[in-house]
Amino acid sequence: MIYLNLLELDLLNLLDLLKLTDLKSFIEHLSPSGEIPMTFEVTLDKSRQMYEKAKTLIPGGVSSPVRAIKPYPFYTASADGSKIRDLDGNEYIDYCLAYGPAILGHNHPVIKAAIKEQLDKGWLYGTPTELEVTLAEKVAGYYPSIDMLRFVSTGTEATMSALRLARGFTRKNKFVKIEGGFHGAHDAVLVKAGSGATTLGEPDSLGIPANFTKYTLQAPYNDIEIMTSLVEKNRDDLAAVIIEPVLGNIGPVLPLPGYLKELRKLTKENDVLLIFDEVITGFRLAMGGAQEYFGVVPDMTTLGKIIGGGMPIGVFGGRREIMEMIAPSGAVYQAGTFSGSPCSVAAGIAMLDYLKEENIHAKLNATGDYMRAMLSEIVEDEGLDYTVCGIASMFKVFFGAEPHNYQEVLKCDKEGYLAFFHRMLASGVFLPPSQFETNFISAAHSEEDIEKTLEAYMENL
Ligand SMILES: *Cc1c(COP(=O)(O)O)cnc(C)c1O
Numbered sequence: 001m002i003y004l005n006l007l008e009l010d011l012l013n014l015l016d017l018l019k020l021t022d023l024k025s026f027i028e029h030l031s032p033s034g035e036i037p038m039t040f041e042v043t044l045d046k047s048r049q050m051y052e053k054a055k056t057l058i059p060g061g062v063s064s065p066v067r068a069i070k071p072y073p074f075y076t077a078s079a080d081g082s083k084i085r086d087l088d089g090n091e092y093i094d095y096c097l098a099y100g101p102a103i104l105g106h107n108h109p110v111i112k113a114a115i116k117e118q119l120d121k122g123w124l125y126g127t128p129t130e131l132e133v134t135l136a137e138k139v140a141g142y143y144p145s146i147d148m149l150r151f152v153s154t155g156t157e158a159t160m161s162a163l164r165l166a167r168g169f170t171r172k173n174k175f176v177k178i179e180g181g182f183h184g185a186h187d188a189v190l191v192k193a194g195s196g197a198t199t200l201g202e203p204d205s206l207g208i209p210a211n212f213t214k215y216t217l218q219a220p221y222n223d224i225e226i227m228t229s230l231v232e233k234n235r236d237d238l239a240a241v242i243i244e245p246v247l248g249n250i251g252p253v254l255p256l257p258g259y260l261k262e263l264r265k266l267t268k269e270n271d272v273l274l275i276f277d278e279v280i281t282g283f284r285l286a287m288g289g290a291q292e293y294f295g296v297v298p299d300m301t302t303l304g305k306i307i308g309g310g311m312p313i314g315v316f317g318g319r320r321e322i323m324e325m326i327a328p329s330g331a332v333y334q335a336g337t338f339s340g341s342p343c344s345v346a347a348g349i350a351m352l353d354y355l356k357e358e359n360i361h362a363k364l365n366a367t368g369d370y371m372r373a374m375l376s377e378i379v380e381d382e383g384l385d386y387t388v389c390g391i392a393s394m395f396k397v398f399f400g401a402e403p404h405n406y407q408e409v410l411k412c413d414k415e416g417y418l419a420f421f422h423r424m425l426a427s428g429v430f431l432p433p434s435q436f437e438t439n440f441i442s443a444a445h446s447e448e449d450i451e452k453t454l455e456a457y458m459e460n461l
Pocket residue numbers: 153154155156157159182183184185244248249277278279280304305313314
């Protein structure tokens with residue numbers, strides 16, 4: 001829903017928007033009582049109509065819960081560079097960027113060319129390809145912790161398989177996840193899991209027997225003491241600790257100095273595998289992800305999002321002795337019809353090469369620094385007790401004090417944020433529709449985009 005002030009609107013545009021043909025019906029439409037209000041609602045007509053239909057066919061009208069925006073989401077017609085356009089022809093500067101993958105912006109010509117080239121050769125074989133070997137070699141080059149890896153189709157599959165493998169390798173059952181950490185939507189990890197669940201106020205899901213999560217332990221982020229006692233107490237049956245190095249799905253919430261290094265030391269000393277879920281941070285913070293950025297080497301890593309260039313993908317990898325336990329070389333089973341899908345892998349190769357050759361992260365991280373600095377100034381100038389957080393090309397204005405864990409994130413003013421989200425949308429800026437979701441910057445965002453965005457923050461905060 002977008003609220004427009006009548007005085008600011010050109011009348012003819014308005015008639016056009018409302019699809020009303022004459023002034024009489026226009027006035028009647030505005031005000032059956034004959035009194036013309038100063039402010040009224042203009043709906044995104046086509047999106048609203050699409051939503052009415054969609055919700056009869058698709059639960060909630062969306063294919064993934066984070067996309068549900070109250071009262072209804074805009075339905076996208078196309079996207080290009082930093083801009084996303086809806087069915088009604090509105091255009092927004094996009095900081096959601098498909099929740100992370102579109103680090104070069106939408107519809108990037110280099111990625112598109114790689115996909116087109118692959119399309120001409122066919123897009124699904126069910127046989128191994130040279131493409132997979134090429135991408136695997138590149139990933140192993142950027143991530144020294146990854147000797148071997150396997151391709152899957154989503155981040156969800158990657159963490160599901162990584163956890164199974166960690167359990168198979170260690171012959172232990174339990175794992176620790178971080179409260180508010182999101183690792184996809186499979187049974188074992190859907191406990192206090194990130195923005196979708198958190199925004200909807202349903203930290204757990206129906207349909208998951210309690211027995212399925214009895215091996216899932218929770219620890220608050222950034223608290224090495226609680227983690228230490230949990231790991232030491234459970235070490236005999238503890239396979240792994242899985243963590244987003246930067247909590248991206250409720251944040252970004254950053255690790256306190258030394259936290260990840262201490263976690264590495266703790267897990268090593270207790271014979272527990274450390275899994276970095278870098279589905280967001282991989283190729284976002286640096287080519288070598290958070291592990292390069294913070295200088296911490298995990299035993300296993302999961303990747304997704306950026307590494308597919310916008311096509312569906314997931315990766316899990318790690319030390320050779322662990323990875324060799326995966327079928328067919330080992331006894332931990334894992335399989336997928338679309339695993340290593342040629343278009344995804346071709347897009348991924350093009351993405352990695354472009355990021356590296358164009359030194360994209362230097363430019364992006366500088367834009368991120370600028371954005372955070374300017375936003376901090378705006379927040380201060382407006383005298384708000386809000387906080388600007390972020391790292392590299394991730395940022396967020398938290399409507400509250402800087403959070404260091406899930407419980408602190410929950411204290412932020414999420415209703416206030418949602419109202420702000422709608423004001424930003426009306427100003428032509430699309431932020432992720434939740435206080436608990438990271439904003440991303442792409443290489444396609446121009447200086448003009450950034451300045452317009454800062455103006456919109458200034459107006460709407
Ligand atoms: C998005 C995400 C996943 C799940 O990836 P999908 O491709 O959506 O299944 C897993 N872990 C993290 C950290 C993510 O951000």
